Amino acid sequence: MKPLRVAGNVAELPSTVFGARSLMWWATLGMMVIEGWTLALLVVSYLYLRQDFASWPPLRTPHPSLVVPTTNLVLMFVSCVPAYMSARSAKQFDTVRVRRWLVVFSIIVVAITVVRWWELWALNTRWDTNAYGSAAWTIVGLHTTLLALDVADTVGLTLLFFIRELPAKMYTDTNDNSFYWYFSVAVWIPIYLIVYVGPRIF
Amino acid sequence: MTSSQREPMLPAETTLSEEEVAREAAALDRVWAGRPGFWGWLTAVDHKSIGKRYLVTTFAMFLAGGILAAFMRTQLMRPENTVLGPDRYNQVFTVHGTTMMFLFAVPVMTAMGIYFVPLMVGARNIAFPRANAFGYWTYFVGVVFLYVSLIANTGPDTGWFAYVPLSGPQYSPGHRVDVWAQLVTFTEIAALIAAVNVIVTVFKLRSPGMSLNRLPLFVWAQLVVSFMIVFAMPAVAAGSTLMLGLDRTVNSHWFNPAEGGDALLWQHIFWFFGHPEVYIIFLPALGFITPIVETFARRKVFGYTALVMSNITTAFFAFGLWVHHMFATPIPELGQSLFTAASMVIAIPTGVQIFCWLATLWAGRAELRVPLLFVLGFIFTFVIGGISGVMLASVAFDKQAHDTFFVVAHLHYVLLGGGVMPLFGAFYFWFPKITGRMLDETLGKLHFWLFVIGVNVTFFPMHVLGLEGMPRRVYTYLASTGWGSLNLVATLGAYTIALSVIVFLVNAIRSWWGGEVAGANPWNSSGLEWATTSPPPPYNFVHVPVTTSRHPLWDTTVELPVLSGLRTDRREVLVTTTFDARPDYRHEDPAPSIWPLYLALCMGLTFIGGIFSPYLVVVGLALTLPGLFGLAWQSITNHRGPDHVDAPQALAETA
Numbered sequence: 115m116k117p118l119r120v121a122g123n124v125a126e127l128p129s130t131v132f133g134a135r136s137l138m139w140w141a142t143l144g145m146m147v148i149e150g151w152t153l154a155l156l157v158v159s160y161l162y163l164r165q166d167f168a169s170w171p172p173l174r175t176p177h178p179s180l181v182v183p184t185t186n187l188v189l190m191f192v193s194c195v196p197a198y199m200s201a202r203s204a205k206q207f208d209t210v211r212v213r214r215w216l217v218v219f220s221i222i223v224v225a226i227t228v229v230r231w232w233e234l235w236a237l238n239t240r241w242d243t244n245a246y247g248s249a250a251w252t253i254v255g256l257h258t259t260l261l262a263l264d265v266a267d268t269v270g271l272t273l274l275f276f277i278r279e280l281p282a283k284m285y286t287d288t289n290d291n292s293f294y295w296y297f298s299v300a301v302w303i304p305i306y307l308i309v310y311v312g313p314r315i316f
Numbered sequence: 317m318t319s320s321q322r323e324p325m326l327p328a329e330t331t332l333s334e335e336e337v338a339r340e341a342a343a344l345d346r347v348w349a350g351r352p353g354f355w356g357w358l359t360a361v362d363h364k365s366i367g368k369r370y371l372v373t374t375f376a377m378f379l380a381g382g383i384l385a386a387f388m389r390t391q392l393m394r395p396e397n398t399v400l401g402p403d404r405y406n407q408v409f410t411v412h413g414t415t416m417m418f419l420f421a422v423p424v425m426t427a428m429g430i431y432f433v434p435l436m437v438g439a440r441n442i443a444f445p446r447a448n449a450f451g452y453w454t455y456f457v458g459v460v461f462l463y464v465s466l467i468a469n470t471g472p473d474t475g476w477f478a479y480v481p482l483s484g485p486q487y488s489p490g491h492r493v494d495v496w497a498q499l500v501t502f503t504e505i506a507a508l509i510a511a512v513n514v515i516v517t518v519f520k521l522r523s524p525g526m527s528l529n530r531l532p533l534f535v536w537a538q539l540v541v542s543f544m545i546v547f548a549m550p551a552v553a554a555g556s557t558l559m560l561g562l563d564r565t566v567n568s569h570w571f572n573p574a575e576g577g578d579a580l581l582w583q584h585i586f587w588f589f590g591h592p593e594v595y596i597i598f599l600p601a602l603g604f605i606t607p608i609v610e611t612f613a614r615r616k617v618f619g620y621t622a623l624v625m626s627n628i629t630t631a632f633f634a635f636g637l638w639v640h641h642m643f644a645t646p647i648p649e650l651g652q653s654l655f656t657a658a659s660m661v662i663a664i665p666t667g668v669q670i671f672c673w674l675a676t677l678w679a680g681r682a683e684l685r686v687p688l689l690f691v692l693g694f695i696f697t698f699v700i701g702g703i704s705g706v707m708l709a710s711v712a713f714d715k716q717a718h719d720t721f722f723v724v725a726h727l728h729y730v731l732l733g734g735g736v737m738p739l740f741g742a743f744y745f746w747f748p749k750i751t752g753r754m755l756d757e758t759l760g761k762l763h764f765w766l767f768v769i770g771v772n773v774t775f776f777p778m779h780v781l782g783l784e785g786m787p788r789r790v791y792t793y794l795a796s797t798g799w800g801s802l803n804l805v806a807t808l809g810a811y812t813i814a815l816s817v818i819v820f821l822v823n824a825i826r827s828w829w830g831g832e833v834a835g836a837n838p839w840n841s842s843g844l845e846w847a848t849t850s851p852p853p854p855y856n857f858v859h860v861p862v863t864t865s866r867h868p869l870w871d872t873t874v875e876l877p878v879l880s881g882l883r884t885d886r887r888e889v890l891v892t893t894t895f896d897a898r899p900d901y902r903h904e905d906p907a908p909s910i911w912p913l914y915l916a917l918c919m920g921l922t923f924i925g926g927i928f929s930p931y932l933v934v935v936g937l938a939l940t941l942p943g944l945f946g947l948a949w950q951s952i953t954n955h956r957g958p959d960h961v962d963a964p965q966a967l968a969e970t971a
Contacts, residue, residue: 115836116876120330121862124899125881129960131901137443144512152550166576241568245576248568252558270945282959
């Protein structure tokens, strides 16, 4: 092997960074792309099936209700506040505020996931009624798995912050947890418009 | 952080003595060593350990798929043969195709990336080692699941692309197709994890100085293919795991025309994945070729930029070809013309690459060692497959040849010529790096000639059989068809391929135990993977290499520049900036862990259980939670502080 020549030293570099500099941020982004693309393909398939029907929803299938889905959409927008505040507190390494905002964030994420149950039934059809019902249930159901992951991540992180003092990288994880939540909310907006509002338009 | 926990500052431009390197290596050996024994094997997170077991398992799948192929060829070697009945034959050809596509070809290519990308970019490990281990175990659960099902006479039997309505609940009751749908789930999860891992490793763990225009072409191919996996695999996830799986288990109607479903939707969604899949296999193989050609031509490759652009262009076009699998369905004529044109255009970037390699060989002094022989075998065989591909791109011809043995001939020429031949070349080329031993050259040449002859004798007659009208996927035929002689020739060719693979196996096993010792760089090659010992230590490089050119070992004639300063009391890797690869921060790498295996088993329970009862899905997911918590807890308890926070960045972002 060739002899080695030291051209510099990296000992002064930080060991904890936030955002796009951090490896975990990139992993989170990868998950978002994969999940977002899967949802997009399902939505395209939903619209592909639309071509085979004279009316949408099909005859004798009522339109989706809008009250529960719209309420949950508003809740999702509101949830971005604790998400943002927990991330901001994490960047300041302010443990007290991180704990406080994570508790608020956990409560609202769990609430949104619970409301999702009624949101599914607000489709006013079943998955086994016809292809329209199958497509709508599959799309909303897949997004529900994102919410379930958010619940596990946020509640788990909150518990860890109360159990013991955590290393700096967990503050980075708190920031990335919020990053993922913004995605879960953002990707829901077109789904809400297409699956719940769309049948009244097309 | 106290100064004692950091390596003492070395003045820049210091040449390291052998004693200094050995002292650093001894400290790293202690920190990076895996756990001993069987427990250590179960908990390994080193990308080389995972890569090696991926390679061994995928090769075992190549053998298993090959044995099934030998059964099929034996059945077809004469008319009205009785080796396999129609039901068993359906399972055998389905599991053969499924194994070769999902359990061998794609994972073996990602396995090469998992093993070599970190070494080639000068990193100490892959970006997410525990996710990497989880991906392997998930894949392994799929392997066991498929073959246990086949042995239990529950092997899938509707072909490797499982067209509906045949694969739907009405025409395929029972669990055979469920096995296929869930197997695909396991392999897609494993592939997606490997893809994200490779992308982040390439973007964030490159050696300082390795800007994107200095990236080795092997790594470029892996990067491009990883992006293809990210956008192709979700299609089959949506199609098989969700749509087909739900139609079969909870009576949804995605593909049921009686309730407004659409059977053609399956073909669109499957081939939107399935056609890029061919290039997901083919592009990494092209990545193997450049370093082999460079090394044995003793010349830097001709047309680096053209090769990179060809890679990217091929990937782009690969997503615009899927409808050419559906020319026999009622697709509008304009659509047919568009996809015909796209299917022909994609031959251009592939042609550019082949001409670049030929130019490199022409201008160099080619040394005909076994890896280069396989590259030449690739060019010869793949060009035949490429030409039959251009023929099939024509709608009029495709409608004649559709579902005949002509298609079987074409796809095997492309996949064996374009995928497996470069792969064998790569095995011969990088085997010394993985094992520290050389493969035997004489046995290698015997393997090469038997394989090339076998492939052509097996598959060339199938073109003729297809043109004569022999349909694919038939378990027998009548003597009056006149197809007996060519089928016998094809079967003798298949036995020749089997013999060549046995020669390779003997060579590999013999050489692994007692082959010639290789040394760090036995081929005098130029990439960073040859700058470390063979096999490499768990941390790959004692010091982080600095890259100053595309061919670091050829262009740095005296000393290899490196960076010092990573801690030796914990597993630390250097993260660099995305485009310019400037040193950015020191990341703590995770310790060995049992949780990836635990989570993969929970995943297995969730998806396999879901075939039988939705309650088992709930049980599987519930068991997953402690695993996720365990991963996080391990990160916290294994952490060796204190942390060095980039306070200016954190404060700036919250200001």
